[in-house]
Every structure is written in C-alpha cells, then in structure tokens.
Amino acid sequence: MTTAAPTPRVHGVFDEATWTVTYVVHQGPGSACAVIDSVLDYDPKSGRTKTHSADRIIDYVKSNHLTVAWILETHAHADHLSAAPYLKQQLGGMTAIGNQITHVQEVFKGIFNLETEFKTDGSQFDHLLADGETFKIGELTGKVIYVPGHTPACVAYAIGDAVFVGDTLFMPDVGTARCDFPGGDARTLYASVQKLLSLPPHTRLFMCHDYPPNQREVAFETTVAEQREKNIHVHDGIAEAQFVEMRTRRDATLEMPVLILPAVQINIRAGEMPLKESNGISYVKIPLNAL
Numbered sequence: 001m002t003t004a005a006p007t008p009r010v011h012g013v014f015d016e017a018t019w020t021v022t023y024v025v026h027q028g029p030g031s032a033c034a035v036i037d038s039v040l041d042y043d044p045k046s047g048r049t050k051t052h053s054a055d056r057i058i059d060y061v062k063s064n065h066l067t068v069a070w071i072l073e074t075h076a077h078a079d080h081l082s083a084a085p086y087l088k089q090q091l092g093g094m095t096a097i098g099n100q101i102t103h104v105q106e107v108f109k110g111i112f113n114l115e116t117e118f119k120t121d122g123s124q125f126d127h128l129l130a131d132g133e134t135f136k137i138g139e140l141t142g143k144v145i146y147v148p149g150h151t152p153a154c155v156a157y158a159i160g161d162a163v164f165v166g167d168t169l170f171m172p173d174v175g176t177a178r179c180d181f182p183g184g185d186a187r188t189l190y191a192s193v194q195k196l197l198s199l200p201p202h203t204r205l206f207m208c209h210d211y212p213p214n215q216r217e218v219a220f221e222t223t224v225a226e227q228r229e230k231n232i233h234v235h236d237g238i239a240e241a242q243f244v245e246m247r248t249r250r251d252a253t254l255e256m257p258v259l260i261l262p263a264v265q266i267n268i269r270a271g272e273m274p275l276k277e278s279n280g281i282s283y284v285k286i287p288l289n290a291l
C-alpha cells in the first residue's frame with residue numbers, strides 16, 4: 001500500500017513590480033510554515049527599499065498564527081531583492097538556499113570586486129541545502145531537488161504533493177527561464193526540467209514568476225501533466241537539441257533585468273545590505289561593461 005503525499009496549503013502572493021510570487025506553505029492555522037522567495041521592494045530611481053510586499057506575508061503569517069520554520073530561496077534572484085532578513089527579524093525562522101550558492105558567490109565576488117572580507121562559503125545563510133536533503137516544516141517534510149541551468153545553484157522544493165520550481169519552468173504559455181546569466185546553461189536546464197516533469201502527473205507545480213501574455217490573468221499553479229502537454233518550450237516530444245537551440249536564440253534577444261545589479265549584490269549576501277561606509281550609508285556597485 002502506498003501513502004498519498006500530504007497536500008499542504010499554499011498561499012501565493014504576487015508582486016506586481018517584479019512579477020514574482022512569494023509562497024507561504026503550511027498545514028492550516030496554528031501550524032508551522034515555510035516562506036519561499038520573498039521580495040523586498042526596491043526603487044532603482046531613488047535607491048530606496050520598502051517592505052510593502054513582505055508586510056503582506058507577515059500579515060498572512062500572523063493572521064493564521066503560523067510559526068515560520070524556514071525562509072527559503074530557490075536561487076540568488078536577479079530580478080528582485082530578497083526580504084529574508086526582514087522576515088527573519090519580524091517572524092523568526094532559518095534562512096536557507098541551495099549549497100551551490102558558493103559558486104555563484106565566487107563568480108559575482110569577482111565581477112563586483114567585492115571586499116576581501118566577503119565570504120564565498122555561503123555562511124551568510126543559516127543553512128545550505130544539498131540535493132536530496134530533507135527538512136521539516138512542522139509535520140511536513142520538504143525535499144531539495146537540485147535544478148541548475150538558469151543559475152548553477154538553483155533548487156526546487158518538494159513539499160508534500162507541491163513542488164516550488166523556482167526559475168526552471170514558467171506557466172505553459174510562457175515556457176522556461178533564461179539561461180544566459182553567468183554559470184547558466186540551456187542543456188543543463190533541459191535536464192533539470194526533465195527531472196521535474198518525471199514527477200507524478202498530478203504533482204502541483206508552483207511557479208516563481210508569471211509574465212502573462214495576451215491579457216490573461218496572472219496564474220502561478222499548474223501540474224506536471226499540464227506542463228508535459230502544453231508548455232511551449234518543453235512539452236513532450238521536444239528534444240534537448242531543439243530546446244537548446246530555441247533557448248539560446250531567445251536569450252540572445254533578452255535585455256538584462258532592470259534590478260540585476262543591485263539584486264545580485266544583495267541576494268548573494270542572503271538579502272543583507274553591504275556594510276555601511278564611514279558615513280553610515282550602504283552602497284551597491286555598478287560594474288561598467290562587465291555583464
């Protein structure tokens with residue numbers, strides 16, 4: 001006899017400014033929860049941050065009397081700043097990301113010529129998660145699925161029958177994530193996507209982003225079966241070579257995300273700002289002609 005996977009409650013909050021979905025995963029009021037891929041609002045014109053998006057998460061957690069066990073990242077995002085330190089300060093919980101983040105830290109320490117004290121051992125996070133590692137969220141068990149390709153450190157989180165895919169798959173009418181950031185690779189992403197699409201057909205898949213085309217409503221939940229049937233980039237029958245050719249051609253047309261420079265510098269520090277300088281102000285750098 002097989003036991004069905006538990007079906008956790010999944011609350012998604014869509015951030016209109018960055019097209020990002022933050023998830024709270026739990027088992028009902030009073031239970032433990034995990035927060036996945038939080039957003040700190042950032043205005044690139046003024047350099048100011050705000051906590052409007054994160055406060056929506058805090059309100060939800062508090063109104064459901066949830067205890068935060070984990071504040072998880074699927075990867076070092078290039079399109080928004082993480083609100084993990086703010087959420088941890090307000091709600092508690094352990095911050096975590098995939099253990100290959102150390103390679104991403106090394107690459108960007110070089111590109112941004114960061115201070116020598118900046119550690120590339122991932123110690124800015126409370127915990128680094130290995131492929132296949134399990135972790136507890138109250139009665140729920142989460143499992144790490146290593147899904148590199150978009151970045152070399154991407155992970156997905158399987159919690160009960162729900163999988164949080166990060167930037168691997170998007171909704172079926174949008175396709176897949178780009179692979180042209182440092183350390184990204186289309187062939188590797190194809191293999192990671194196949195890993196996700198080999199899960200049971202009814203597995204619920206939750207996207208990290210949605211970029212709805214043709215005026216459709218924002219959506220961020222689908223299933224393995226739906227992706228295999230309809231995903232415009234990786235539906236059943238699309239071979240690796242065909243995918244790699246499409247992905248490479250398409251990536252060559254994409255501009256860098258508006259927030260990539262500040263986002264990467266903050267997110268490889270687990271969402272912390274760089275050390276304040278002698279005037280009490282924290283700065284991010286702009287490397288010229290480097291990306």
Ligand SMILES: [Fe+2]
Nearest residue numbers: 076077078167
């Ligand atoms: Fe991303």
